Amino acid sequence: MPAIADAIILKNGAKTFQQDEDSPTYVLKGVDLTIEKGQFYILLGPSGCGKSTLLNIIAGFLELSEGNLEIVTSNTNRDGRGFVFQSADSALFPWLTVEENIAFGLKMKKVPTEERKKIAEHYIKLTGLTGHAKKFPDNLSGGMKQRVQLARVLANEPEILLMDEPFGALDAMTRRSMQNELIRIWRETNKTIIFVTHDIQEAIILGQKIGIMSVGPSSKITTTYDVKLSYPRDLTTAEFNDCYRRVQAHFEDYGI
Numbered sequence: 496m497p498a499i500a501d502a503i504i505l506k507n508g509a510k511t512f513q514q515d516e517d518s519p520t521y522v523l524k525g526v527d528l529t530i531e532k533g534q535f536y537i538l539l540g541p542s543g544c545g546k547s548t549l550l551n552i553i554a555g556f557l558e559l560s561e562g563n564l565e566i567v568t569s570n571t572n573r574d575g576r577g578f579v580f581q582s583a584d585s586a587l588f589p590w591l592t593v594e595e596n597i598a599f600g601l602k603m604k605k606v607p608t609e610e611r612k613k614i615a616e617h618y619i620k621l622t623g624l625t626g627h628a629k630k631f632p633d634n635l636s637g638g639m640k641q642r643v644q645l646a647r648v649l650a651n652e653p654e655i656l657l658m659d660e661p662f663g664a665l666d667a668m669t670r671r672s673m674q675n676e677l678i679r680i681w682r683e684t685n686k687t688i689i690f691v692t693h694d695i696q697e698a699i700i701l702g703q704k705i706g707i708m709s710v711g712p713s714s715k716i717t718t719t720y721d722v723k724l725s726y727p728r729d730l731t732t733a734e735f736n737d738c739y740r741r742v743q744a745h746f747e748d749y750g751i
């Protein structure tokens with residue numbers, strides 16, 4: 496048995512949305528991907544290349560047109576995967592408080608009230624929401640709303656977190672602090688994370704491994720890049736800049 500188990504293995508994955516079988520347009524084609532358990536993996540690529548499509552396939556929201564996807568979790572249903580959307584506004588229920596939003600999935604699973612409360616409290620603390628439990632989403636900042644969304648996903652105890660540009664709509668300072676928070680939470684929970692972004696700096700701040708996608712159509716992961724820098728990562732160092740240049744060079748090869 497390998498020391499580190501694989502969590503996600505995709506072989507020769509392809510996706511086409513076109514119904515016309517004679518001339519299918521492939522959004523994704525020939526995608527190979529292996530993500531280890533506990534790894535922080537970044538899917539990095541230009542706008543429209545198919546990052547969200549690939550993440551949605553891994554989430555089980557979309558079917559592959561070709562290829563084979565293996566998700567290895569001890570949980571056999573979709574609960575093994577938790578999805579954090581780009582917009583917390585559309586993901587949260589505005590008529591529920593922070594703690595009710597976080598406990599919502601548990602309520603649906605008929606977890607007893609006391610246990611629900613305990614679990615919600617734990618994730619409120621973990622995501623830095625202490626003191627905000629009784630507030631409604633409309634009374635929270637964008638960063639706080641994303642914390643609630645993350646807490647709600649974590650409360651369902653997924654082994655794999657799938658995050659689709661979750662900080663894309665935040666201002667630069669909030670975004671930086673959320674990146675730091677996410678690294679802390681990842682290290683405390685040992686989750687496998689797949690994080691989609693088109694921002695090279697964000698990819699290097701967060702990821703252990705970066706899967707670089709080519710421009711679509713027929714996009715695939717052309718290169719994987721191991722980021723060897725220790726956490727927390729310092730953007731001002733020569734090592735960080737060197738890493739940035741190397742990743743950027745992959746895109747320059749494609750004229751982006």
Ligand SMILES: Nc1ncnc2c1ncn2[C@@H]1O[C@H](COP(=O)(O)OP(=O)(O)OP(=O)(O)O)[C@@H](O)[C@H]1O
Nearest residue numbers: 512522540541542543544545546547548549693711
């Ligand atoms: N349901 C769909 N039906 C038809 N085409 C789709 C559908 N979903 C996505 N596409 C197309 O697939 C391509 C990839 O879209 P996708 O949203 O996955 O890219 P992305 O890399 O996540 O983009 P962005 O960074 O802008 O969010 C786009 O050309 C898009 O128009």
